[in-house]
Amino acid sequence: MNETVIKKMQEILGEAWVVTDLEKVKSYCDDQTEKAMKPEICTDCVVVKPSKTEEISKIMKYANENKLTVIARGGGTSLSGAAIAIMPGIIISMERMNNIIEVDETSMTVECEAGVTLLQLVELFNKHDTLYFPIHPGDEGAQVGGLVVMNAGGVRAVRYGVMRDQIKEMEMVLASGEVVRLGKNLIKNNAGLDLKNLIVGSEGILGIVTKATLSIKPKDKHIGSLIVSFENESDAVKAVTEIFKTGIKPMAIEYMEKKAILKAAKDIGMTWPSSEGAVDLYFIVSERKEDDLYEMYEIIVGICEENNALNSFVAESSKDQRTLLDIRSHVYPSMHDEVVDAIDAAIPMKNLSKYMDSITKISEKYNVHISTIGHIGDGNLHNSILTEGAVKPDNYDEIADEIFALVMECGGSITGEHGIGKIRNKKMNLQFSETELRLMKEIKKIFDPNNILNPGTAL
Ligand SMILES: Cc1cc2nc3c(=O)[nH]c(=O)nc-3n(C[C@H](O)[C@H](O)[C@H](O)COP(=O)(O)OP(=O)(O)OC[C@H]3O[C@@H](n4cnc5c(N)ncnc54)[C@H](O)[C@@H]3O)c2cc1C
Numbered sequence: 001m002n003e004t005v006i007k008k009m010q011e012i013l014g015e016a017w018v019v020t021d022l023e024k025v026k027s028y029c030d031d032q033t034e035k036a037m038k039p040e041i042c043t044d045c046v047v048v049k050p051s052k053t054e055e056i057s058k059i060m061k062y063a064n065e066n067k068l069t070v071i072a073r074g075g076g077t078s079l080s081g082a083a084i085a086i087m088p089g090i091i092i093s094m095e096r097m098n099n100i101i102e103v104d105e106t107s108m109t110v111e112c113e114a115g116v117t118l119l120q121l122v123e124l125f126n127k128h129d130t131l132y133f134p135i136h137p138g139d140e141g142a143q144v145g146g147l148v149v150m151n152a153g154g155v156r157a158v159r160y161g162v163m164r165d166q167i168k169e170m171e172m173v174l175a176s177g178e179v180v181r182l183g184k185n186l187i188k189n190n191a192g193l194d195l196k197n198l199i200v201g202s203e204g205i206l207g208i209v210t211k212a213t214l215s216i217k218p219k220d221k222h223i224g225s226l227i228v229s230f231e232n233e234s235d236a237v238k239a240v241t242e243i244f245k246t247g248i249k250p251m252a253i254e255y256m257e258k259k260a261i262l263k264a265a266k267d268i269g270m271t272w273p274s275s276e277g278a279v280d281l282y283f284i285v286s287e288r289k290e291d292d293l294y295e296m297y298e299i300i301v302g303i304c305e306e307n308n309a310l311n312s313f314v315a316e317s318s319k320d321q322r323t324l325l326d327i328r329s330h331v332y333p334s335m336h337d338e339v340v341d342a343i344d345a346a347i348p349m350k351n352l353s354k355y356m357d358s359i360t361k362i363s364e365k366y367n368v369h370i371s372t373i374g375h376i377g378d379g380n381l382h383n384s385i386l387t388e389g390a391v392k393p394d395n396y397d398e399i400a401d402e403i404f405a406l407v408m409e410c411g412g413s414i415t416g417e418h419g420i421g422k423i424r425n426k427k428m429n430l431q432f433s434e435t436e437l438r439l440m441k442e443i444k445k446i447f448d449p450n451n452i453l454n455p456g457t458a459l
Contacts, residue, residue: 001046001088005068009048009090012058017096019047028091031076031083032139036340036392037423039081039456044088047073051096053171053179053210060208061177063090063452070175071454072208074146075117077139079342080421082150082203082457089452092208094145100124101211105131107185109168111213114145125216134160134217137417138329145209151201153417155252155284158377160217162417164200171211172199175448185213198443203419203458206447220286222293223251225315225324228304229258229277233360233372236279237353239307240376243300244349250296252284253377254328260371264334265327272327273313281376282328331373338369338386340396345407346380346416355410359383359403366399380416404430420458428459 001020009018019025028047030038050056063070069089076083085091094115101111103124110121110133119140125132135147137154146152148170153162160166169183183189183196199206230236233255240253258278265272274280283300287293301312315321332342347355356372363370374382383403387393404414404427414420414427428437440459444451 001044005066005090006046008062009046009059012055012062013048013050017049017051019049025091028073028076028093029085031078031081033079033081033084033421033423034339034341034390036390036396037081039084039086039422042085042087042089045071045085045091047091047093049093049096053173056092056173056208056210057177057179059090059092059177060173060175064175064177064450067450068452069455070208070452072145072149072204074115074143075139075141077142077146078150078421079344079418080415081423082419082421082454083146084422086422086456094143097210098143103128103131103216107168108216108218109185109213110216111169111211112144113211114143114148114209116144118142118144118147128219130219131216132219133166133214135163135166138332144212144214148200148209148212149202149204150419151417153375153378153380155254155375155377157375157380158253159249159251164197166215167196167200167212168215169213170196170199170209172207172209174207175450175453179210180207183213201419203421204454205444205458206453208453220288222288222290223284223286223321224293224297225321226283226285226297226300226312227273227315227324228281228283228301228312229274229310230279230281230304230308231277231310232308233279233356234353235308236281237356237376239281239304239309241349241352242303242307246299246303248296248299250283250285250300250377252282252375254282254374255376255381256280256282256328256331256373257371260331260335260373261327264330267334268326268330270323270327273315273324274311277310282324332382335371335384335386336390338388338390340385340387340390340392341400342382342384342418343400343403344374344380344382344416344418345403345412345414346378347407347410347412349379351410351412352376352379352381355406355412356381358406362399362402362406366393366395368393368399370403375416378416379412422456425456425459
């Protein structure tokens with residue numbers, strides 16, 4: 001990286017907060033995307049660690065004037081290559097901007113700097129009697145800024161929606177260095193175009209988020225988990241759609257291939273409660289009153305039995321529930337060495353059965369294992385193409401093309417939560433018309449006329 005740039009960064013931040021050591025820089029250039037899917041990583045970067053918005057503003061002003069690439073860096077947990085550096089540039093690590101500014105129990109919000117991690121929020125609200133932050137994607141190293149711009153989802157979206165549904169206000173630094181505050185902490189607000197919601201899901205290409213005010217929710221007193229096993233996937237899908245028709249809203253409904261969940265349990269020396277059947281549904285339910293919780297179990301189990309469930313298991317003690325959660329959380333790590341690509345399409349409920357049947361047919365046609373795990377409660381299943389050693393098969397493109405064509409045929413989205421990043425750009429034209437793509441590109445130009453913010457991402 002150019003010496004003049006390094007000197008300027010040192011002038012803005014002080015030497016201690018400018019990282020040039022190659023080994024250290026490398027760890028900021030990569031993310032958690034599958035190896036077989038990653039673009040080529042460029043390590044000719046300087047990592048800077050600002051502690052306040054004004055410093056980011058000065059960095060952006062300088063970068064913009066000199067047309068230098070900038071990538072905002074959160075926890076580096078992106079699964080779509082969004083945080084990967086592919087050209088020389090400045091990586092702004094948000095890790096020092098990690099203050100929780102205020103928990104406002106009247107407005108039911110928490111205001112944070114963008115570098116606050118999900119783990120910090122979990123730990124903060126574990127100590128709180130009545131409130132918590134409801135969004136929980138799988139890696140607690142993710143930061144608020146990353147969660148905002150990736151519009152993260154996770155298992156609890158069934159009841160609480162996604163990040164977009166939690167964000168009240170945010171502070172952001174534009175490519176020009178100007179600082180703006182978007183949104184208001186109101187239920188009704190019809191003034192002007194909704195710039196705040198344009199930033200949510202923008203994957204770091206429109207500006208650097210520095211603060212966000214997020215909604216928090218009351219904790220239910222009674223929480224339970226329920227595992228129900230099925231011999232075939234279509235019965236499981238049918239049961240989920242029937243459950244929704246009753247108006248019930250569990251906190252989470254996860255779908256798991258039996259093989260995968262049993263392997264995950266074995267790998268961490270734990271026992272999964274059911275070995276029968278080919279697939280399991282994992283419900284997490286919570287209610288304010290104990291009786292309501294039992295009523296919910298009864299309704300769910302009743303519907304599952306009507307749809308040929310083989311057995312069901314309720315976990316009520318926190319120890320048993322923790323075991324289930326630990327095993328569920330380990331499913332992905334336990335298959336990780338074999339995952340070529342984890343496709344996270346979102347599919348409308350009415351077409352979920354058709355989608356899953358067709359995935360099985362694609363798997364048979366190409367003789368490749370496609371494992372299905374994920375957030376069935378919101379139609380966001382994760383189909384992982386697996387091979388030994390996660391080696392991309394020669395016909396990978398054909399398999400992926402067929403899956404994405406199926407997603408479109410089912411009226412779905414090519415990504416439900418992981419984002420486009422740098423790995424799905426070529427698929428954008430499947431989902432969007434030329435006019436829509438042009439509008440997106442023009443919006444990017446307005447926010448970032450010199451295309452310095454994370455080029456090659458999202459569009
Ligand atoms: C094991 C595992 C499980 C996961 N499970 C889920 C899940 O269930 N649901 C889900 O939605 N995601 C999931 N993810 C993906 C990931 O955690 C989310 O996308 C998360 O929102 C990324 O946040 P981050 O702070 O790590 O961002 P990073 O990976 O650091 O960056 C991602 C993008 O955000 C931009 N960015 C980061 N911070 C800022 C900022 N302050 N301002 C502007 N741009 C910024 C970056 O430039 C980049 O484009 C999972 C990841 C892993 C590894």
